Amino acid sequence: MTEREPLVDRESLAQSVHHLGQDLGDLFRAELSLFKKEAMQEMRGLAAAGVWLGAGAVLGLAALGAFTAFCIMALSLALAPWLSALIITIMWGFGAGSLLAAAIVKLRSTLPIEFKETTRSVKEDIEWIKSGAKSAK
16 A cells, blocks of 8 residues: 555644634734723713712702702791701702703613624624635535
8 A cells, every 4th residue: 555645734734723823813802902992982981971970969969068058048038947948958859860860861871881893893703714614624
């Protein structure tokens, strides 16, 4: 019997595997970079909602703590003190509630966080890898 020559050179196979590993590593790093970029864009919306929420809370506390006493005293000149306190409490509650409602609207418009470009790119990469694997067979 004669010895058959291998169909694939071992060195070229090793180089191909090496290049494949490098290409997959580059692909992974590119996808990770895209994910980070997209995540930062999505987090900006959450940060804005947090600012609105914080502003609403601070405004509610400051208003109730600092200006409430003055307003109650001023209204007490024309109304009963208990009625003055009730009116002022309702007014500041409405203001704080409005800011909190704005924060909730912003939060709902931001969630759920979707990484559309990263998902699309990874799906394309998977299809590319699958088509390359089929053509190699």
